[in-house]
Each structure stands twice: as structure tokens, then as C-alpha cells.
Amino acid sequence: MTMQSLSRAACVVAICLVLPGSAMAQIRVNPTGVNVNTQGATTVFLTYGGLTGYDAVEALWCGELVDARPAAGLRCDPGTIFGSLPLRFNQAGASGTNALTDIMTIPASVTRRAYQSASDGQRSAFFYVRRFVSRTGGQEQYVAVTCRLAGGGARTPLALTDVQLDVAGDRTPIMTVAQGEVVPSFEARVAYTGTGRLIGRWEVVLPGEELPTADDLLTEATLPRERRGSQRRYTQLSRFNVFLPPTGRVVLPGPDPGRLPSDMDGVYYVLLRVEASADKEGDSNLASVGAGAGVVNSGGVAGFPMPTLRYVVGSGTAVSLPASTTRDRVLLLVPRSDAQLDRNDPLSFAWASSAQVAMYRLELETAAGAHLFSALIAAPLASYRMPPLLTQRLNDATAVRWRVVATDAIGREIARSAWRNAGVRQP
Numbered sequence: 001m002t003m004q005s006l007s008r009a010a011c012v013v014a015i016c017l018v019l020p021g022s023a024m025a026q027i028r029v030n031p032t033g034v035n036v037n038t039q040g041a042t043t044v045f046l047t048y049g050g051l052t053g054y055d056a057v058e059a060l061w062c063g064e065l066v067d068a069r070p071a072a073g074l075r076c077d078p079g080t081i082f083g084s085l086p087l088r089f090n091q092a093g094a095s096g097t098n099a100l101t102d103i104m105t106i107p108a109s110v111t112r113r114a115y116q117s118a119s120d121g122q123r124s125a126f127f128y129v130r131r132f133v134s135r136t137g138g139q140e141q142y143v144a145v146t147c148r149l150a151g152g153g154a155r156t157p158l159a160l161t162d163v164q165l166d167v168a169g170d171r172t173p174i175m176t177v178a179q180g181e182v183v184p185s186f187e188a189r190v191a192y193t194g195t196g197r198l199i200g201r202w203e204v205v206l207p208g209e210e211l212p213t214a215d216d217l218l219t220e221a222t223l224p225r226e227r228r229g230s231q232r233r234y235t236q237l238s239r240f241n242v243f244l245p246p247t248g249r250v251v252l253p254g255p256d257p258g259r260l261p262s263d264m265d266g267v268y269y270v271l272l273r274v275e276a277s278a279d280k281e282g283d284s285n286l287a288s289v290g291a292g293a294g295v296v297n298s299g300g301v302a303g304f305p306m307p308t309l310r311y312v313v314g315s316g317t318a319v320s321l322p323a324s325t326t327r328d329r330v331l332l333l334v335p336r337s338d339a340q341l342d343r344n345d346p347l348s349f350a351w352a353s354s355a356q357v358a359m360y361r362l363e364l365e366t367a368a369g370a371h372l373f374s375a376l377i378a379a380p381l382a383s384y385r386m387p388p389l390l391t392q393r394l395n396d397a398t399a400v401r402w403r404v405v406a407t408d409a410i411g412r413e414i415a416r417s418a419w420r421n422a423g424v425r426q427p
Helices: 008-016 108-119 388-394
Strands: 028-030 033-037 042-049 054-062 065-067 074-076 081-084 093-095 099-106 125-134 141-150 159-167 174-178 187-193 196-205 235-244 249-253 266-275 308-314 332-334 339-342 348-351 359-366 371-378 383-385 399-407 413-416 420-425
Touching: 028 141, 033 042, 042 141, 042 159, 054 074, 054 099, 074 125, 074 141, 081 108, 099 125, 108 141, 159 266, 159 308, 235 249, 332 399, 348 399, 371 383
Parallel strands: 033 141, 174 308, 339 420
Antiparallel strands: 028 042, 042 099, 054 081, 054 125, 065 074, 093 099, 125 141, 159 187, 187 249, 196 235, 196 266, 266 308, 332 348, 348 383, 359 371, 359 399, 399 413, 399 420
């Protein structure tokens, strides 16, 4: 049977066999097919092998495949595309021998479209297709993975889809305690798919220690096998090893509050470190794609860094932040409050950086609340200089206000500053 004559049903079978596209060496992927959550996000650890001379480019989800000629393999039918891999979810990185590790995080918006398509009588399986381009001008290749709609229970990979640290009902707060006082207890509220054992530890970053990077905050199962064990380690508070039933949510108690240090003034960071565990639904076989030997365990994979909890130890009386101010966590530095800005000079803004932030959004408005401009700044950079072209927007403004909003790796707002006012000098 030629590629042109492949029927829709035959496409599904071909994908499970890793879609041979031509006589040339075909890039292969493992696993070739996975069960995914019908009603939410799903994250899967994938390994591509045989990438000699090739680079991975875009990734798409779609409901139908068509012949990719003159490229090798099958590509998405443009009329059935459900979505593309968002940049913030792209955790792909080189691994092993001519191999690539890809953390496929399917947004809920994609699974909703796939579910609606299945409800309309279409096939329930859809496809994740990666395109690879040759660095030497050779033939492009398309490699697909079959995604089968399931309930998110026992037959889907064990993956974390959302993690929130909670202190007395307040998520990811900043706590302030006096020196020697006991830090309040807290817990982690975890949303997940699949079933299996959640294994890991709680650690604390002491004042003066180098802060963890975004890669340090990833779960171990999110990393390629050769990078596991290379993340920075901090003072261990306790360990956990709990079984997660296929219910999708669990509350993980934090460490004993008596073990949290508070004998030195400064800012402490409590880290949730999740280790890789065995999970047959999401394991990746390196030998099957020529990327090494053995199986990579991926239980506990996540497409985002784990959140951190901060507490500040001071020598004064212990104070808890009021609930109304817990979201005002980004500290603005310059310009200072009520500063006079000169529209003829470059305007610079700066604020204090934070370990768990992936992106900052700087917002500038008139004193009356009319939008002037906004800018996105990738962490760890925590400053911005307004281009001269944008300063022209201040021509009619005599007073402005600005703030900074912080988001995590999947675009959720995790902190913001209060508005800060500034005057604008007339020419």
C-alpha cells in the first residue's frame, strides 16, 4: 500500500509503528501512543532518536494526518489542527546520543477540541506531530504520536498538572515570623493524572545561599536521564513517599514546622522536590529509538517548575501578612514613589527578582487609569528601559502610575506589586 492510499484507520496503525516515511533513516519516538486526560491537561515524557543532522521545530496537535511528501512521514491536515505547542510549555532539549527529550504538555484547550470532535462522530484519537529540519539541506521529517482520549485515571501517565502551596487557605504566601518563632504549617495541593507513587522531599534555602534556577525547580522526571541528579541540593527537611490513587487530586502535608529554621534573620525558601518514579504508562524506552539502553522512568513529570514558599525571619514581633496584601509581593525599586520623570530622558524601571517567576509584565497607565503600554520581561531579568518611541505616548500625561505582575512558567499570575505613582515633567 502506498502512502497516498493510506486510509484514516491505517494512519493510526502506521503511527503506532512510528510511521516509516522513506528508505532514509527515520527519526523515531517512544512512546508512540499514550492515553490522555479527556477533561484537562496531560504531560508525557517523549524520547526522539536518530536526530543526526536534524533540529526539532514546531509541534502541532491535529485530528487527521496526510502524506508529508516531499518530506518524510505524515503531517497534520491543516483543516484539522487543534493547536500548537505553546512556547511556555516547550521543554524540549538534547539528550543521549543524537536524541531529544520532549515534554509533551497538552493544554486543556486542545483536549476540549479533540473531545468535541469525538462527540461529533470523529475518531477519538488525535495526533501530536513534531517537524524536524535538516541542518544540511536534507529531507524534512515529521514524527507523530497517537493521543487516545481517556478519563485521566489509571491508564494515563502519572504527571503533575498543577501544584499550589497553601498556608491556612492562602496560596503561595509570604510569611513573616520573629527570630526563634515556629513557622506556620502548610501543605501542597496537587492536581495530577494517572496513578502511582509520588516520591520526593522538602528542602529549605537558607539566607545567603544561591537561589535555585528554573531548571532546579523542575521535577526530576522532567529532565533527560543524563541530567538527573545534577540539580542543586539544599538542606533537607523531610521526605515523602505516598501512593496517588486515580482520583486526580491530593493534599500533601508539608514538613514538621518545628524543622523549619528561624534562628537567623533573612529570607528562606521552602522547595518541593519531586523525584522520578516508575510508571509504565509513561516510561520511555531508549533502545527502541536508538538513544541508549534501558527505560527512562517518568512518573511525576510536570511541564512547569514547582512553586516555592517564602518566609521572612526578623528580630521583631511575629507578624502574618493580611490577606488583602498577600498578592502585593513584587517589590518595586525605581523609579521611587512620586518621582518626577523627564520625558526627554530614557525611562528605566527596576524591581526585585524572585526565584519561581518565569515572566514579568510591566504595566504603565495614566493617573486616571488609561493604558499607555505594557511590556513582557523574561526572568531572571528584573528591569526595563522604555524605547524612545514609547516615550512619545507620555506627551499628554502629567502623572502616571506603574506596576509589575509576575507569572509562572504556564502563564498563571503568582504575584503583583501595588501601583506606584510618578509625575511627568513638562517640556
